[in-house]
Amino acid sequence: MTTASGISQVAVDRFVAAERERFLSCNPKSVALAERARHSLYGGVPMHWMADWSTPVPLFVERAKGARFFDVDGHEYVDFCLGDTGTMFGHSPDPVARALAEQAGNGLTTMLPGEDAVVCGELLAQRFGLPYWQVTATATDSNRYVLRWARAITQRKTLLVFDGCYHGTVDDVMVRHRDGQTVHRSGLVGQAYDLTEHSRAIPFNDVEALEAALAQGDVCALLCEPAMTNIGMVLPDPGFMQKCRELTRKYGSLLIIDETHTISTDIGGCTRLWGLEPDFFVVGKPIAGGVPCGIFGCSAEMATAMTRARQRASEESHGHGHSGMGTTLSANALAMHCMRANLEQVMTQAAYDHMLPLAARLAEGFRQLIGKHELNWSVTELGARCEFQFCATPPRTGAEAEAAFHDELQMALHLYLINRGILITPFHNMTLCCPSTTAADVDRLIATLDQALTELLAIPGARE
Known part of the structure; x- marks a missing residue:
């Protein structure tokens, strides 16, 4: 079966299975903390939606600064989620x-x-x-x-x-x-x-x-x-x-x-x-x-x-x-x-002058990837944030945006990025650039997503 995103569910399932195994293998301390937490925290997290990310167990953070954070297993991440705007100007300015x-x-x-x-x-x-x-x-x-x-x-x-x-x-x-x-x-x-x-x-x-x-x-x-x-x-x-x-x-x-x-x-x-x-x-x-x-x-x-x-x-x-x-x-x-x-x-004009061009660079990178892989997707851009969406044209209503959701594909791509040190906003494909974000960070996200799509679409039957 091919989903509205143009990629078959079978391919998505095979793709995400390998990424889940990779996460569990590379994050033993997060796995251990998740097991420990389930005995004292409802759902194993201090707020239940923290368990709704794409990872098979919660990713536990040790510290964060600027556009980066480090997990308890010592991995460094470029953060394009930024607390879903809570740290829009970077962690701990x-x-x-x-x-x-x-x-x-x-x-x-x-x-x-x-x-x-x-x-x-x-x-x-x-x-x-x-x-x-x-x-x-x-x-x-x-x-x-x-x-x-x-x-x-x-x-x-x-x-x-x-x-x-x-x-x-x-x-x-x-x-x-x-x-x-x-x-x-x-x-x-x-x-x-x-x-x-x-x-x-x-x-x-x-x-x-x-x-x-x-x-x-x-x-x-x-x-x-x-x-x-x-x-x-x-x-x-x-x-x-x-x-x-x-x-x-x-x-x-x-x-x-x-x-x-x-x-x-x-x-x-x-x-x-x-x-x-x-x-x-x-x-x-x-x-x-x-x-x-x-x-x-x-x-x-x-x-x-x-x-x-x-x-x-x-x-x-x-x-x-x-x-x-x-x-x-x-x-x-x-x-x-x-x-x-x-x-x-x-929260200065200089901060915005840095953030906005980077977000525009990222949005253009998403558009080029969509064209390169011949996907019927689109990109929506607003200031320092942008999002790639699984629909041919940017949605005009909430119902249109929701109809373009493909939760399994979105979570599979997010997990692939996390496994390679990049975080974007969960539950949809939105990104945010902060004053500490660099052009190299943007290019890394584009290159890694390109790699993810290449691997996913190479799975037999991915476009059937």
């Missing part, structure tokens, strides 16, 4: 490492602000163009809190998202679009109430569906990435994001832009690059250089509306209650000091 050491002896969390908070607010406003900011522990928290604000401000309950979106683990976004209806995301564990009552999912790049959803008059906000990145990369059609802004304003809904992944596009994100003018703006993962931290910004109009919403809630509760937002560790002193260092010294 020197300024952030110094900030960690500086703050370690000066208090980690106090529930009170310091000067770092003021400086960070000023830097964020300057960079992203929104005047007011709040700091959370993760982007999930930021999205959850912004959704509360949107519902309080508009006095509407329904959240609108795009099918295949990624906004962390906010309950309200765990929906998909199927046959014209909003349904629960498959595999959702322990969901106690019907998310479709107050969440609506529509296809990305579908202006007609967007207007129809907003025209119902019950949507508090459209929460979206300016380009989809988790279902496989999906870029907006020309003018689509501007249409999102136009239509949300027309129908009285707010626009929330989540740039937790797309911040790799530009120092001001797609928001500044494309002039998106959101009501709220969210970033998480990389904003503090890998230290857990999230932020959200808002316009002056939203800040005024937030104050009115708080006053209304206070009056309704007779002055007592809880906003439902904030955790004790939000905006802790350690995170604030690291975010300041990251914004001032790491």
Whole structure:
């Protein structure tokens, strides 16, 4: 049987079997740790999805720096995953490492602000163009809190998202679009109430569906990435994001832009690059250089509306209650000091000037490989990240991106790369370049993937 990727399942199975044997033979310490871990960690890992990589047992890391990490068996890897954007500017950047050491002896969390908070607010406003900011522990928290604000401000309950979106683990976004209806995301564990009552999912790049959803008059906000990145990369059609802004304003809904992944596009994100003018703006993962931290910004109009919403809630509760937002560790002193260092010294224009051309070089290398091996695949490129996808043309919707998935082939190629010291983002074929990535690293990834495809396609019946 030949899959949609153009490569037979039999060939993929033979290919991956040899790579699994190679991994187990070359990584005895990881194998031993995996056996030890299964007695104390659920699934043998501290978070269950860490067992979902392509390796037959988890790959245990010893240390990481810049664009590289080392496993417990002493192997060195070039890292194009970078913590799935969490370390977008490289592992342990020197300024952030110094900030960690500086703050370690000066208090980690106090529930009170310091000067770092003021400086960070000023830097964020300057960079992203929104005047007011709040700091959370993760982007999930930021999205959850912004959704509360949107519902309080508009006095509407329904959240609108795009099918295949990624906004962390906010309950309200765990929906998909199927046959014209909003349904629960498959595999959702322990969901106690019907998310479709107050969440609506529509296809990305579908202006007609967007207007129809907003025209119902019950949507508090459209929460979206300016380009989809988790279902496989999906870029907006020309003018689509501007249409999102136009239509949300027309129908009285707010626009929330989540740039937790797309911040790799530009120092001001797609928001500044494309002039998106959101009501709220969210970033998480990389904003503090890998230290857990999230932020959200808002316009002056939203800040005024937030104050009115708080006053209304206070009056309704007779002055007592809880906003439902904030955790004790939000905006802790350690995170604030690291975010300041990251914004001032790491997340710079010079960093982007280094990253973006390398990603373009990598994307072009992928295209040449696809042509060389006569594969009906495509490449999607956005700033410092790119992805090769098992479809002839880049997908326009989450459903199209998902239809191009071939999990077994993807995992086989990933395992081949890992066995030769290269890591790319799991679950799809996305790569990210950081300030420590070199042209030689990019060329090595291209050459190794070329070798993988050559070996795979040489298996008898691979193209049958």
